[in-house]
Amino acid sequence: MTPPTDSDTQRIPVRYWIWLFGAAVSLLGDLTMSFAIGWSATRHGGGVAGVILLLAAAPRAVLLLIGGAIGDRYGAPRVLLVSCTAMFLVTATLVPTTRAVGEPVWLLCILAVVIGVIDAFFLPSSRAMPRLLVPAPQVPRALASFQVTGVVFAVSGTAVGGLLVNWAGMSAAAGFDAITFATMLAVLYVLRGTTTPHGTRRSGMFRSIAEGVRAAFGRPLTRALLITMTMAAGLLMPMDALLLPLLARDHHWDAKTAAVLIATRSIGVGVVSIRILMRGAFQRPGVVAMVGLLVAAVGFAGLSMVHVLPLAIVFAVISGIGVGAFTGHVLPLLMNSVESEYQSRLQSVIVLCQSLAQVVMNPLLGSLADVQGIRITGVCLGIGVAITLIGVTALSRPVIRNARVS
Numbered sequence: 001m002t003p004p005t006d007s008d009t010q011r012i013p014v015r016y017w018i019w020l021f022g023a024a025v026s027l028l029g030d031l032t033m034s035f036a037i038g039w040s041a042t043r044h045g046g047g048v049a050g051v052i053l054l055l056a057a058a059p060r061a062v063l064l065l066i067g068g069a070i071g072d073r074y075g076a077p078r079v080l081l082v083s084c085t086a087m088f089l090v091t092a093t094l095v096p097t098t099r100a101v102g103e104p105v106w107l108l109c110i111l112a113v114v115i116g117v118i119d120a121f122f123l124p125s126s127r128a129m130p131r132l133l134v135p136a137p138q139v140p141r142a143l144a145s146f147q148v149t150g151v152v153f154a155v156s157g158t159a160v161g162g163l164l165v166n167w168a169g170m171s172a173a174a175g176f177d178a179i180t181f182a183t184m185l186a187v188l189y190v191l192r193g194t195t196t197p198h199g200t201r202r203s204g205m206f207r208s209i210a211e212g213v214r215a216a217f218g219r220p221l222t223r224a225l226l227i228t229m230t231m232a233a234g235l236l237m238p239m240d241a242l243l244l245p246l247l248a249r250d251h252h253w254d255a256k257t258a259a260v261l262i263a264t265r266s267i268g269v270g271v272v273s274i275r276i277l278m279r280g281a282f283q284r285p286g287v288v289a290m291v292g293l294l295v296a297a298v299g300f301a302g303l304s305m306v307h308v309l310p311l312a313i314v315f316a317v318i319s320g321i322g323v324g325a326f327t328g329h330v331l332p333l334l335m336n337s338v339e340s341e342y343q344s345r346l347q348s349v350i351v352l353c354q355s356l357a358q359v360v361m362n363p364l365l366g367s368l369a370d371v372q373g374i375r376i377t378g379v380c381l382g383i384g385v386a387i388t389l390i391g392v393t394a395l396s397r398p399v400i401r402n403a404r405v406s
Contacts, residue, residue: 012142015191016133022187023126024149026084028160029180033091035262036165036173037111038241039255040103046246046376048105050366053242054359056112056119061355063120068348069208076125076132076344081188083122088181090114094174103170123351128343131335140281140332147273147328162259212345215338220399222337225286225330226353228394232293234357235383235390236323238365239265243383244316246369246376251307264313268299268320269327276328285329286394286403292325293391300384304377333403 041049071079094111101107130142164172217223240262248258272292282288299319306312331350338346365383369376394400 012134012138012145016130016142018187019129019133019191020146020149022184023129023146025180025187026184029091029177032160032164032173033177034241035162035259036170037108038245039165039258040170041108042242042245042249044105046242046366046369047363048366049242049246050363052105052108052112053238053362053366055109056116057355057358057362059113059116060120060123061352061359063117064124064348064352064355065209065212065345066205067121068124068212068345069205070121071125071128071344071348072212072341073208076128077188077191079121079125079344080129081185083118083125084181084184084188086118087115087122088178088185090118091174091178091181095171095178098169098171098174119351124344124348127347127351131340131343136336139335140285140328141277143332143335144273144276144281144328147324148270148277162256165255209345212342213349215342216346216349219337221403222334224394224397224399225334225337226349228290228390228400229330229334229350230353230357231390232326232387233354234361235387236296236326237354237358238362239319242362242366243369243376243380246366247303247312247380250376251309251312253309257309261309261312261316265316265320265323268317268322269324271321272324272328281329281332283404284401285333286400289326289329289333290391290394290400292322292327292329293387293394294322295319295325296322297384297387297391298322300380300387304379304381304384 037052038049041052067079090111097107130146131139134142160176164176216226244262244265245258248254248261253261296319299315299317299322302315302318303312306315334346334350335343365379368374368379368382
């Protein structure tokens with residue numbers, strides 16, 4: 001690691017910390033709600049759970065590019081305000097609805113579609129905010145601070161999710177999520193006027209979308225990272241909502257135990273994030289990111305072989321360390337690879353790639369987990385092998401190996 005530069009020691013603006021507070025509280029609610037949905041869905045089997053997750057990913061994938069273009073045109077804070085208001089109304093309405101009708105498959109399907117539509121506008125603007133609030137050299141540390149804070153809230157969020165689901169089912173989780181979105185709305189009000197929309201109003205919507213796609217795929221490094229991230233996302237992102245709950249059910253563990261397993265995986269992400277926050281990103285982020293995939297593969301392989309909770313927790317942490325190293329270095333590289341006026345559109349492309357991967361992989365992995373002879377342990381082992389191949393292949397690309405911190 002090279003000594004810190006002047007840019008490494010600059011203070012991150014206060015406005016970013018205000019936004020981080022709101023984003024972290026919102027994340028706490030999201031994780032609680034995600035666990036509630038995942039746990040309710042897996043009650044109906046892996047195939048049904050995969051379809052429900054597909055229903056969330058599909059509308060998100062269809063609308064993401066529009067959501068990114070709108071975020072750059074009208075400003076990320078304004079789009080976030082509308083999106084958070086919509087989520088507050090949805091979660092607040094869900095409380096009396098679930099108390100009246102329970103948690104049937106049809107309600108989970110409708111909820112998944114609605115959340116997927118809102119996410120298409122929320123996610124690009126939310127992910128663009130760090131780049132709009134801090135200078136480019138500070139982006140790795142800013143994102144690391146979000147991940148560190150997110151780990152604390154992730155551990156508590158999944159634990160709270162398990163407790164709330166055991167206590168009063170999805171209605172309790174939905175009420176809690178509504179409170180966190182109300183907090184985010186208050187933060188956005190405080191931050192009004194700290195960022196300004198970029199000048200994309202003169203372009204039509206389709207032209208604006210095309211410009212964003214060209215900005216994302218027009219550079220060799222950005223293109224290589226997007227391809228690698230898409231393949232990895234289809235295997236890594238179903239872990240918390242689908243794979244670990246199915247693994248817990250396969251071992252006959254309850255919701256609280258599943259929540260603990262998911263939460264401890266986040267500890268591994270936090271270890272890497274703290275290192276980046278304190279010392280900055282490694283000077284060879286492409287190499288470190290792909291080594292992270294190899295470490296995550298070890299964690300998945302271990303989860304496929306152990307049957308006692310303490311060892312499962314150990315391998316969940318290992319997988320989290322690998323995921324933290326991958327995302328903690330790939331995302332800043334991507335964010336700094338394009339100009340700030342393209343940030344929402346870049347984030348829409350990133351989330352679109354992740355969503356398309358989930359559209360394919362969630363139902364596939366869920367269905368494979370139901371197959372006798374494969375089950376969830378075989379799925380975890382297969383993911384470990386596939387992630388290894390992705391990491392090794394990416395390391396063979398000079399554009400990734402030679403990538404440097406901005």
